[in-house]
Structure formats: C-alpha cells, structure tokens
Amino acid sequence: MIRTIAVVVCLFGFASTLVADQAPGGDGSSVTEGSLIYKTVDGRDLRIDFTRPTDWTAEDQRSAVVFIHGGGWTGGKPGQFSQHSLELADRGVVCFRVEYRLLDKKSKLPPITCTEDVSDAFRYIRSHASELGIDPNRIAAGGGSAGGHLASFLGMMDDVAVDGVSRKPNALLLFNPVYDNRPGQWGDARVGDRVKEFSPSENITKDDPPAIVFLGTEDKLIPVSTAKRFRDKMTDAGLRSELYLYEGEGHGFFNAGKGDNSAYLSTTDRAMSFLQSLGWFDN
Structure with missing residues (x-):
C-alpha cells in the first residue's frame, strides 16, 4: 500500500486531521481511502x-453508498464493508463506512444510541455533499444484519x-x-413494546426509498417469510422492492x-445493477 499523509482539508475541503491512503481497488486499480470525524460524544471521536x-x-456529483456494519448492535467494525467499498469505488461510487456506539451486551436497552449515531452520520455526509464530491440526492444506505436494521431505520x-x-x-442495499x-423476531x-419506534417493517410508507434485499434460505435469524412480508408491504405501498434468496446460505453469507x-460477488453485482437501474450513473 502506498501511504500518503494528508489532512482532510486537502481531501474534501473541510476540517479533520486524519490519514488518506492509496490502496488497490477491487479489480487491481487504485482508490483513495481515509477517515474523517463526524461527531464527538463524551470525549470519543466517531x-x-x-x-x-x-x-x-x-x-x-457522484453516487454514494453509506455502509453500516452488523454485529447485533453490540459488536462489529466498519471494516466489514471495506471490500464492498473497494469494489464499488472501482465502478465510480464514493463509499462511506460509519462507526457508531455499540450497546453493552449485558444491557437490555434498545438501539437508541446506534440509531442516533447513524442518523447523525448520514446527515453529516449529505450536508457536506458539495465537499465530498457526491450528489445529495443519490446516497444509498447499505448494511448487513443489525447494520441492515440501521440502514432500513433511516429509510423507513x-x-x-x-x-x-x-x-x-x-x-437501500x-x-x-x-x-x-x-415479538418473536x-x-x-431489546425493542420490547417499542416496536413502532424501532422496527422498520412497521413503518413502511409511500415516501420510502426503493430497496434490494439479499437473504440466505437457511438464515437462522431471519425467516424467508419475514423477508417476503417486508417486500410485500413495500410493494403494497407502491414502492420498488427486490428480494434475492440464496438457496442453502446462512447468516452472513454475503461477506467478502x-x-x-x-x-x-453476486450480491455486489446485483446491488450495483440495482443502483444503475435507478439512473444513478447517467452523469
């Protein structure tokens, strides 16, 4: 890896003092990677x-994807979607991976801090679109498992x-x-009787974004019937919703x-084709 030290004021035109790297892309080409701080909570930079x-x-004014990692709201790291980001950047997309505060495994709290942080991160990215070289009207949220909950929370x-x-x-990807x-899902x-406050599936309305969903048929956390219900609720609301089932695959099957x-490779290609079908790469 060729390491280039630079402040983000040179990279994106606003303040931060982190490192940017040139790294091999998904097809062997080069992309630029780095980090920026979107908020500070209790002395901790996120x-x-x-x-x-x-x-x-x-x-x-590029298309962008904001990836949110999984881990049951209690674990995981933004790097889960590093390879996806390299692959999509090779195809012209600017990708972001969000760090958010994790819940204590011993607690029974709902994911309040998680939803707060990803909401703040998404607004930060959109509000800085002109410096980030992205179109504020072509920003997808993507996530896996609990990260998929947080991405769809933003959407629904x-x-x-x-x-x-x-x-x-x-x-939504x-x-x-x-x-x-x-109850039973x-x-x-953690959510308890606050389903309406936290469950994306119970908040689908006609103004929500189009979604593509990938699920293994042997996933022990998410029944196929649950995914079909979500798809059908979106369709009934007049929204575009695509569901791809992967026979015999379990939870986390999509990871690089x-x-x-x-x-x-299949899910990444289908996600990219989905964005292309929305007309996100006309410019």
Whole structure:
C-alpha cells in the first residue's frame, strides 16, 4: 500500500486531521481511502471511513453508498464493508463506512444510541455533499444484519430533518437485515413494546426509498417469510422492492472472503445493477 499523509482539508475541503491512503481497488486499480470525524460524544471521536475513486474531484456529483456494519448492535467494525467499498469505488461510487456506539451486551436497552449515531452520520455526509464530491440526492444506505436494521431505520422511519438536512437515503442495499423487530423476531428482547419506534417493517410508507434485499434460505435469524412480508408491504405501498434468496446460505453469507466468494460477488453485482437501474450513473 502506498501511504500518503494528508489532512482532510486537502481531501474534501473541510476540517479533520486524519490519514488518506492509496490502496488497490477491487479489480487491481487504485482508490483513495481515509477517515474523517463526524461527531464527538463524551470525549470519543466517531469516524466515517471513506473510499473514493482516484479520479474523484470535489466538483463531482457522484453516487454514494453509506455502509453500516452488523454485529447485533453490540459488536462489529466498519471494516466489514471495506471490500464492498473497494469494489464499488472501482465502478465510480464514493463509499462511506460509519462507526457508531455499540450497546453493552449485558444491557437490555434498545438501539437508541446506534440509531442516533447513524442518523447523525448520514446527515453529516449529505450536508457536506458539495465537499465530498457526491450528489445529495443519490446516497444509498447499505448494511448487513443489525447494520441492515440501521440502514432500513433511516429509510423507513419518519424523517427528522435537522437544520433542513434529511437522514432518509435515496435507496437501500440490505444484506440479511434484521428489519422486523416484532415479538418473536430478532431484536424483540431489546425493542420490547417499542416496536413502532424501532422496527422498520412497521413503518413502511409511500415516501420510502426503493430497496434490494439479499437473504440466505437457511438464515437462522431471519425467516424467508419475514423477508417476503417486508417486500410485500413495500410493494403494497407502491414502492420498488427486490428480494434475492440464496438457496442453502446462512447468516452472513454475503461477506467478502466467505466460502468461494461467489455470494459476495453476486450480491455486489446485483446491488450495483440495482443502483444503475435507478439512473444513478447517467452523469
């Protein structure tokens, strides 16, 4: 890896003092990676890692994907989607990976801090679109498992604009997402009777973004029937919703390095095709 020290004022035109790297892209080309800080909570800096094409300029209006890692709201790291980011950056997309506060495994609290942080991160990215070289109206949220819950939370919950900046993505890329938290579904122990407040599946309305969902048929956390219900609820609301089932695959099947990588490659290609079908790469 060729390491280039630079402040983000040179990279994106606003303040931070982190490192940018040139790294091999998904097809062997080079992309630029680095980090920036989007908020500080109780003395802790929370960062957004980014991957962008080498021909990026601040004057661009590129499509973007904000990835949110999984881990049951209690674990995981932003690097889960590093390879996805490299692959999409090779294809011209600016990718971001969000760090958020994790819940204590011993607690029974709902994911309040998680939803707060990803909401703030998404608004931060959109509000700085002109410096990040992205189109504020072409920002997808993507996530796996609990990260899929958080991505779909942004998409389905009532939008709360802060200083006029929306947290609602323009599309959703969901990898075995735990987006249904009703009794008997994953996450119900934490969500409890606050289903309407936290469960994306119970908040679908006609103003929500289009979604593509990937699920293994042997996933022990998310029944196929749950994914079909979500798809049908979106369709009934007049929304575009695509569901791809992977026969015999379990939870986390989509991750880079899993098995022969065929599921990772397939889901990544389908996610990119989905964004292309929305007309995100006309410019």
